[in-house]
Amino acid sequence: MLGQNVFFNFRFFVAAVSSTSILLFSQITLLHEFYLSVQYLFVVSTLYFSTYALTLFVNWKLNDERYLVILNSVRAEIRQEEAIERGEALLRLSSTDALTSLANRRAIDDQLRVFWQAWQTSQRSFAVVLIDVDFFKRYNDCYGHQKGDTCLVAVAKAMVKAVEGEHCVLGRFGGEEFILLVPATSRKNIAAIAESVRHSVEDLQIPHEQRPDQSHVVTVSIGAALSDDIPGSKFERLVTEADRALYNAKNGNRNCVRIFDRNDPNQLDVNENIADLLRTAESRNLVSLVYQPIRDRSGRVVAVEALMRLRTPSGKSISPAVFIPLAEQMGLIVQLGRWAIRTACRELLVGQLVPAVSVNVSALQLRSPGFPLSVAAILTEFGVAPQRLIIEVTEGLQIEGQPEIVQSIQELRLLGVRIWLDDFGTGFAGLSCVREVEFDAVKIDRSFLQASSTPKGAEMLRGIVDLVRGTGSQVLMEGVETQEQRDILLGLQVDLLQGFYLGRPAAAADMMPAIAHVANAAFLERSLSA
């Protein structure tokens, strides 16, 4: 009994049956031994019965514990499986565009690095193709955002079909912009793929009556650049050249494909012209600033963001997406950036027109020696309190491993200047940024808001707002274009809001009407009731 019930730890049923048999057998045997005294029989039987009861009890307890251990291990296994499933779903969610189910910007950045690595190490050529839906803002204004979303989904589906079997990676870069990574070896090759993409969208024949040109259907403009045409070791340059090609496509007839060609004299002309413009922009008054209001939850303007504008002598404006990277490449951004801070101080901060101005600064500026000192000199020159100047650094900076940038930011903070992180959520660097540096506010990239119309997108928006709030910084959401978006953000307790709905960028002289642009009363009403 002792052996099977305690030492071998048999199952309770087996132990009970066999122990009972042993007990019965022993009792019957004892009863047949007539020569034994009653006292002896009593003592031995008591010993048997107590051993029987005790060992069965111990066995039952052991079995009970074993059952609990098994139960716990099964529970742990289920929990682990659930965690793995949740992790996989989150990973899928964080790399997929909620609206179109294409790869999102984060996943595309990832892929871009893979393609670039393959090009650098094994000379496997590839192209970056940027695709932009023509006059999409007008489409949204005319047909509403829901139709706008449906249109983007249809365009995405058509493009997926057009590039089937080409081993391409197609993603949504944000808004109405898509990106295609193509393993291609020649410009001819890219042109064929890009043309089939362009055709696939045109063939959908989605009506677009509000276009200011001859066409009445939704079309796309495409700009591309091939890795073979890009000197240097930075893949950002490839995207910049594709962006510039796209800019040319949009500046031409739209609904067309333009491919960057480093030997094309016209291409060079465009770049050279902009480069020339940049060199003399400041002295010829071709560069200016516009300001976009940033409001708190009650609708009050707490700051304005200074955005740089460049125009040609004939008055044509050039997109910051084109001239800022070029100014960075040429190193001119340091001088232009200093001009921007001086101008913002002079135009807005000297008076009491706005509480604060935020100015975007590039990595090059932060890395240039004496940048915090030059900021201090400008503030002293205009007698402006440092707290009224905000420096916006973009997430793309890759602060990690760049001690001079971190140092520059710390010195600016010591000066009393506020530091905001811009475009949070667009790259890999965001989390390490908020870990290394303390930001007064973090501006979440507008792609999160644009995608928030679907349940998946809304979940991601909530997640990123919580994440930013967890860092202790104020949460700022950019790109607020509609009342619904503003209401969602107020519901999520976002601290600061910025976007076309709350005020478009305007020159300093037109600031007051721009600030008053939104029906403040309605905003106040909504936030008070929230």
Ligand code: C2E
């Ligand atoms: P950013 O700093 O993220 O600036 C916000 C951009 O979003 C601006 O574009 C603004 O016009 C646009 N925007 C504002 N509200 C909305 C909205 O509701 N919907 C949409 N779709 N867009 C909205 P912009 O002026 O073309 O500037 C583009 C980028 O160029 C800026 O992005 C910034 O990274 C860079 N940039 C602009 N000015 C400067 C500057 O002075 N220095 C540096 N280094 N970069 C600058």
Ligand code: MG
């Ligand atoms: Mg900014």
Ligand code: MG
């Ligand atoms: Mg931004």
